[in-house]
Structure formats: structure tokens, C-alpha cells
Amino acid sequence: METKKRIxxxxxxxxxxxxxxxxxxxxxxxxxxxxxxxxxxxxxxxLFSFILLFVVSFLSTFLGTGPVLLASALSxxxxxxFFIPPHNxxxxxxxxxxxxxxxxxxxxxxxxxxxxxxxxxxLLARERERKTNALFLLTRDLSKASGMDEVIRVATxxxxxxxxxxSVFILREGDARQGAPVGLARSGQLPESxxxxxxxxxxxxxxxxxxxSQPFDSRYTWYPLTGSRLNPGVVALVREHPFETELxxxxxAFITLASNAIExxxxxxSAQMVRFLHESDRLYKTLFNSISHELRIPVATIMGASDTxxxxxxxxxxxxxxxREIFTASLRLNRLIENLLNMSRIESGHIxxxxxxxxxxxxxxxxxxxxxxxxxPFSLKVEIVEEMPLVKMDFGLMEQVLYNLVYNATQYxxxxxxxxxxxxxxxGNLVLEVCDQGPGFPENELRxxxxxxxxxxxxxxxxxxxGLSIVKGFVSAHNGTISAAxxxxxxxxxxxxxxxxxxxxxxxSSPLNTE
Amino acid sequence: MPEKEIILIIxxxxxxxxxxxxxxxxxxxxxxxxxxxxxxxxxxATHHPELVILDLGLPDIDGQELLRKLREWYSRPVLILSVxxxxxxxxxxxxxxxxxxxxxxxxxxxLLARVRAAxxxxxxxxxxxxxxxxxxxxxxxxxxxxKKDEIIKLTSTEFSLLALLAQNRGRVxxxxxxxxxxxxxxxxxxxxxxxxFIAQLRKKLEDDPSKPAMIVTESGIGYRFK
Numbered sequence: 001m002e003t004k005k006r007i008x009x010x011x012x013x014x015x016x017x018x019x020x021x022x023x024x025x026x027x028x029x030x031x032x033x034x035x036x037x038x039x040x041x042x043x044x045x046x047l048f049s050f051i052l053l054f055v056v057s058f059l060s061t062f063l064g065t066g067p068v069l070l071a072s073a074l075s076x077x078x079x080x081x082f083f084i085p086p087h088n089x090x091x092x093x094x095x096x097x098x099x100x101x102x103x104x105x106x107x108x109x110x111x112x113x114x115x116x117x118x119x120x121x122x123l124l125a126r127e128r129e130r131k132t133n134a135l136f137l138l139t140r141d142l143s144k145a146s147g148m149d150e151v152i153r154v155a156t157x158x159x160x161x162x163x164x165x166x167s168v169f170i171l172r173e174g175d176a177r178q179g180a181p182v183g184l185a186r187s188g189q190l191p192e193s194x195x196x197x198x199x200x201x202x203x204x205x206x207x208x209x210x211x212x213s214q215p216f217d218s219r220y221t222w223y224p225l226t227g228s229r230l231n232p233g234v235v236a237l238v239r240e241h242p243f244e245t246e247l248x249x250x251x252x253a254f255i256t257l258a259s260n261a262i263e264x265x266x267x268x269x270s271a272q273m274v275r276f277l278h279e280s281d282r283l284y285k286t287l288f289n290s291i292s293h294e295l296r297i298p299v300a301t302i303m304g305a306s307d308t309x310x311x312x313x314x315x316x317x318x319x320x321x322x323x324r325e326i327f328t329a330s331l332r333l334n335r336l337i338e339n340l341l342n343m344s345r346i347e348s349g350h351i352x353x354x355x356x357x358x359x360x361x362x363x364x365x366x367x368x369x370x371x372x373x374x375x376x377p378f379s380l381k382v383e384i385v386e387e388m389p390l391v392k393m394d395f396g397l398m399e400q401v402l403y404n405l406v407y408n409a410t411q412y413x414x415x416x417x418x419x420x421x422x423x424x425x426x427x428g429n430l431v432l433e434v435c436d437q438g439p440g441f442p443e444n445e446l447r448x449x450x451x452x453x454x455x456x457x458x459x460x461x462x463x464x465x466x467g468l469s470i471v472k473g474f475v476s477a478h479n480g481t482i483s484a485a486x487x488x489x490x491x492x493x494x495x496x497x498x499x500x501x502x503x504x505x506x507x508x509s510s511p512l513n514t515e
Numbered sequence: 516m517p518e519k520e521i522i523l524i525i526x527x528x529x530x531x532x533x534x535x536x537x538x539x540x541x542x543x544x545x546x547x548x549x550x551x552x553x554x555x556x557x558x559x560a561t562h563h564p565e566l567v568i569l570d571l572g573l574p575d576i577d578g579q580e581l582l583r584k585l586r587e588w589y590s591r592p593v594l595i596l597s598v599x600x601x602x603x604x605x606x607x608x609x610x611x612x613x614x615x616x617x618x619x620x621x622x623x624x625x626l627l628a629r630v631r632a633a634x635x636x637x638x639x640x641x642x643x644x645x646x647x648x649x650x651x652x653x654x655x656x657x658x659x660x661x662k663k664d665e666i667i668k669l670t671s672t673e674f675s676l677l678a679l680l681a682q683n684r685g686r687v688x689x690x691x692x693x694x695x696x697x698x699x700x701x702x703x704x705x706x707x708x709x710x711x712f713i714a715q716l717r718k719k720l721e722d723d724p725s726k727p728a729m730i731v732t733e734s735g736i737g738y739r740f741k
Contacts, residue, residue, distance in 0.1 A: 363734075
């Protein structure tokens with residue numbers, strides 16, 4: 001298969017050279033003549049004219065007009081000279097022989113015209129196929145390309161391959177819908193005069209520059225990129241001569257494709273922007289609604305309770321109860337402020353954990369102490385494996401993490417149930433689990449619970465729905481992961497994994513104590 | 516009836532100052548109040564209070580600066596008030612000679628406990644040969660530690676660490692301070708040593724090492740011997 005193909009290619013290559021065609025014409029005609037000469041008879045010389053005519057017609061199927069003319073002239077003259085009696089003269093007596101003699105040249109003319117036409121058709125077809133293929137490839141590459149840079153790169157490559165060694169894309173900037181002025185993004189390398197022309201092309205949606213009706217003394221030809229909903233910019237080519245009709249059609253198809261792809265990217269970008277704005281608007285509303293609610297309740301409690309205590313004579317027992325309400329309200333406010341501050345730290349993206357070696361026991365004790373009141377109705381079980389190494393972490397951040405997880409458990413689990421904190425060290429990671437015997441999560445909510453402002457469907461407790469997203473934020477800051485699941489026996493379990501190498505504790509004892 | 520102990524409160528926030536005033540007066544202390552650091556320095560010199568409660572964020576003078584000036588001659592306990600999550604500032608204040616700290620918002624019960632502990636520190640003498648802590652006794656001169664009359668064997672580093680903590684009973688000692696005094700200047704960054712030794716001490720001395728009652732962790736700051 002391979003060799004056949006190679007032979008065909010080589011033949012085509014050889015045939016494309018003029019002198020080879022002439023040589024071939026001479027050779028084949030010569031051989032035919034010699035064969036004919038060897039069978040030469042007086043009587044039947046017309047037979048030889050047919051053979052020679054056949055050879056010439058055969059040659060005309062694959063040789064150019066010139067070589068065929070050579071072959072037919074040679075055949076005609078040779079037939080006249082060697083075969084028409086009297087032999088070895090150019091004399092022709094009979095009129096039918098003159099006709100046959102002329103026929104040699106008629107064939108040349110007819111076949112020449114025909115083959116040239118066929119060949120041109122074929123060439124055009126091949127060229128068209130090449131362009132179609134190129135357009136197809138470009139379509140494929142453009143649709144595969146994601147992101148503006150990629151699209152521009154693909155389009156530029158296409159231009160370099162088919163149209164111009166040098167090209168410049170200038171894209172629009174600003175968005176008319178958002179009130180920003182629409183113009184072209186300034187490009188660094190382009191001279192100001194060329195940029196002005198680009199601007200003109202962009203605003204008028206007409207081509208300009210070399211070989212156009214608006215030459216503007218530019219070294220480029222500028223074309224507007226026109227999309228169906230917005231015009232994404234302009235493109236410039238460097239051409240030595242204007243496009244021929246065929247290439248121009250190709251170019252127009254190409255530029256339409258490229259424009260559409262670039263427009264698509266623009267629309268995608270702005271769609272994303274709209275989504276983002278929409279999302280942040282939603283967050284803002286949620287934040288506003290829930291904060292105003294969450295703030296008002298404790299403030300109202302403090303206001304009312306303290307007012308009662310100050311202005312009415314209430315029995316001592318009730319005074320204590322009221323002050324306890326005030327205290328609870330203030331705790332709630334404090335938690336809210338803490339969570340909002342933490343959230344804004346996460347949102348600002350500037351959390352760099354200040355890690356240091358810590359005893360995980362200290363962390364659990366601190367949180368258990370802070371949540372002592374909330375934990376009163378529960379039994380807290382702490383299970384830490386023997387030989388638990390020190391953990392490298394930011395104590396403050398991890399305290400918030402564990403606080404939120406345990407606090408969550410106290411809010412959802414039924415009183416008198418067990419809350420378990422389990423801790424071990426596995427493959428260079430701290431693994432910490434907080435388990436409760438509450439209702440767990442509906443399976444379809446498991447994915448959403450770490451989202452900002454997400455509140456469970458059956459959530460009866462107050463709060464902003466920030467706790468778990470803070471947990472996730474702080475755990476991520478430690479390059480760790482957190483996941484939630486339902487326990488087989490009922491209840492929820494949060495598992496957090498934080499990478500922490502083992503501490504270097506070589507050089508144990510103090511050099512100050514050498515006794 | 517013993518004379519009331521004087522507590523000087525230096526804080527520029529009216530509500531906090533009033534709250535401290537009411538709470539401390541109600542619990543049998545005499546209070547002196549001021550909003551300015553400069554005035555606070557003068558009042559400390561003229562009234563010799565038993566305890567100073569100092570807010571670090573004063574408008575007229577940097578709290579740390581004031582603390583350093585105060586410590587040039589004032590040896591009684593100083594309790595720092597600070598906003599939450601400013602551990603660095605707290606550590607700096609403790610290194611500048613403060614005895615203890617409280618972060619706002621705080622519970623008044625916690626405040627009173629700290630005040631009592633700090634005033635106790637003021638009374639006790641550092642040269643005490645035997646320091647008692649519930650069931651544990653420490654004989655500093657003879658390097659003997661007993662728990663329920665049983666001698667506990669400690670390595671020399673463990674003993675140095677325990678002795679340092681016990682001598683500064685009630686006071687918060689920062690990690691760096693402890694590392695500097697027990698291991699030396701070159702080791703102030705090696706906090707893992709300290710954690711390991713604290714864990715060992717707790718294992719040997721505490722009833723429940725996972726819930727230490729004597730050697731208490733001040734998260735992110737240091738340790739305190741209760």
C-alpha cells in the first residue's frame with residue numbers, strides 16, 4: 001500500500017515537470033513509430049495512422065498540450081514520410097490522407113482544451129476541498145478552545161497557515177449594557193496611528209487599510225469582526241497582494257467563524273459576570289436579612305430584661321432569671337460577631353495560619369471549657385489514641401473549627417445523648433471526628449451544608465448558617481479537608497483531616513541542665 | 516476588718532470602666548479609675564495599688580510602653596485587658612512584665628478569679644522552699660517533688676520546668692519565656708520540646724493528664740501554674 005502510494009506521488013511529481021512530459025511524449029511516440037516501421041507494408045498504411053492516432057489520443061489523457069502537440073506533429077510527419085506512398089517523401093496525393101494528416105492536429109486541439117478544462121476543475125475541486133477541510137479543522141479547534149486566549153491562539157494559527165504570516169487581533173473592552181464605554185483594548189506594540197485605524201474599523205464595521213477603499217496609509221488590512229449580538233473587535237493582516245476571489249470567499253468564511261467564536265467567549269464572560277453579580281446580590285440580601293434578625297433578637301432581650309430590672313421591683317428570683325437571659329443574649333451576640341469576623345477573614349482570602357506545635361488535648365479542653373454551659377445536658381466523650389503526637393496547627397483557627405462543630409452538635413442532638421470527639425494520627429495526618437446522636441442530615445443536604453448561609457431544612461435553631469462554612473474555610477487554610485456523613489447507627493459525624501508531620505524532638509533535654 | 520485592697524483601673528472605655536468599678540467594689544475591693552495612661556502612672560505612684568488593671572488600647576500612650584514604664588519600679592501584679600485574637604500583643608505584654616490577661620468580652624466571674632489569683636501572687640514569696648499545690652509539694656532547695664507523700668522521679672529538665680512554673684504561680688508564662696529560662700536562648704523557637712515536657716509533667720503529676728488542673732494551657736500564649 002505504502003509503496004504504491006509513494007510511486008503515485010513520485011509519478012505525479014515527475015509529470016509536473018515540463019521537460020519530463022516532452023521526453024515522455026518523444027519516447028512513447030518514438031517506440032510506437034519503430035514498432036510500426038517494423039511491420040510496414042505498402043498496402044495497409046492507414047492501419048498505422050490509426051495506431052499512431054490512438055497513441056497520441058492516449059498521450060493526451062495525461063500530458064499537457066505542448067507535449068501532445070509534439071507527439072502528434074512527430075507522428076503526422078513520420079506517418080507522412082515513412083508510410084504514405086511514395087515512401088520517404090512528404091508528398092501526399094490522396095485527399096483522405098490529407099484529412100487523416102489534419103486529424104492528428106485536431107485531436108491535439110480537442111484533447112488539449114478538454115484535458116485542461118478537466119484538470120482545472122480537478123485542481124479547483126482539490127483546492128476547495130483543502131479549504132473546506134481547513135474550515136472544518138478551524139471550526140473544530142475553535143469549538144474545542146476554551147477561554148479567550150485559546151480562541152485567539154487558534155484563530156491566529158489559522159491565519160498564519162492560510163492567509164498571512166502576521167496578524168493582529170484587537171478586542172473590544174467595556175460593556176454597553178453596564179454603562180462602561182465600549183472601545184478597543186489598547187495593545188502595547190501597535191503604533192498609535194494603526195490603533196486609530198483599528199478604532200475606525202471597529203466603529204464603522206468596515207474594512208480598511210491596504211488594498212481597500214480606505215487605505216489610510218496602513219501596513220495592514222483591517223477587518224471588523226462581526227458577531228450576531230456584539231462586535232468583538234478587529235483583526236489585521238499583512239498582504240502582499242489583494243485576495244483572489246476564491247481565497248476571499250475562504251477568508252470571509254474564516255473570519256465569520258473566528259468572530260463567532262470570539263463573540264461566544266465574550267458572551268460567556270459577561271454571562272458569568274451576571275451570574276456572579278446575581279449570586280453576590282443574593283448573598284448580600286441573605287446576610288442583611290439574617291443579620292438584622294439575628295442581631296435584633298438578643299438586643300431586644302437585653303433591652304427588655306435590663307429595663308424591667310431597672311424600672312420595676314421584681315422579686316430576687318426573677319431578677320436572677322432576667323439577668324441570665326441578658327447573659328445568654330450577650331453570648332449569642334458574641335458568637336455572631338465572632339462568626340462574622342471569621343467569615344470576613346475567610347472572604348478576604350488573607351488567612352495564613354500561624355502554625356505551631358500543639359497538644360490536641362489542650363485544644364479539646366479549651367473548646368469543652370468554652371462550651372461548658374452548652375455541653376451540660378450531654379455527656380462528652382473524648383477518645384484520643386495513646387501516643388498521639390503533637391499537631392502542627394494554628395490554635396486559634398482550629399479552636400474555632402472545633403468550637404463550631406461541637407456547638408453544632410449541642411444544637412441538634414437530643415439532651416442526655418453522647419457527643420464524641422475522636423482523634424488519631426494516620427499517615428502524617430491528624431484525623432479528628434466529632435460525632436453526635438442527633439437526627440443526622442437528609443442525604444440530599446450533605447453536599448450543601450458547608451455552603452455559606454446554608455441552613456438545614458429542619459433547622460430550628462437560630463444562627464446565620466455560617467458556622468460550617470467557617471469550619472471549611474479554616475480547615476482549607478490548613479490544607480486539610482472536612483466531610484460530613486450520617487453514622488450507621490444514627491447521628492452525624494464530621495471528619496476533619498489535617499496534614500501534620502511528626503514533631504522533631506531530638507535534643508530532648510535542656511542543655512541548661514547537664515547534671 | 517482588713518483594709519480594702521486598692522485596684523487601679525486604666526481604661527478609656529466608659530462602659531467597661533463602670534462595669535469593672537461596680538463589679539470590683541461589690542466584691543470588696545477599692546477602685547481607682549482613670550482614662551489616661553499618663554494619669555494612671557501618676558496614680559500608681561501616689562496610691563501604691565495592690566493591683567493594676569490595664570487596657571492595652573489607650574488613646575494617649577501605647578499600652579506596652581506604659582507597662583514598661585510602670586515595671587521600672589512597680590513590682591505588684593498587673594492584669595492586662597485586650598481585645599480577642601490579638602495573641603501577639605498579649606504575649607508581648609506578658610513578656611513586658613504583665614502577670615495575666617483577659618480578653619474582651621469577658622465574664623465577670625473570670626475577672627474576679629484572675630484578680631484573686633493575681634493578688635495571691637503578690638503575697639507569696641519566691642524563695643518559698645516548699646510549694647504546695649493540692650496534693651503535690653515541691654521542695655525547690657532539695658529538688659524533691661512529692662505527690663500524696665510519694666516521691667515523683669523527674670528528670671532535671673522536667674524539674675526546672677516545674678520549678679519555673681511553680682515559682683510563678685498564678686502568672687501566665689509565655690512559651691518563649693519558659694523556653695528561654697529552661698532551655699536557653701537558642702531554643703525559643705522550639706516549642707515542641709516544651710509541649711512534650713509539659714505533657715510528661717502532666718502525666719506524672721496530674722490526676723487526669725487529659726484534663727490538667729495544675730499546669731493549665733493558655734491557648735496560643737503559654738502556661739500557668741494554678
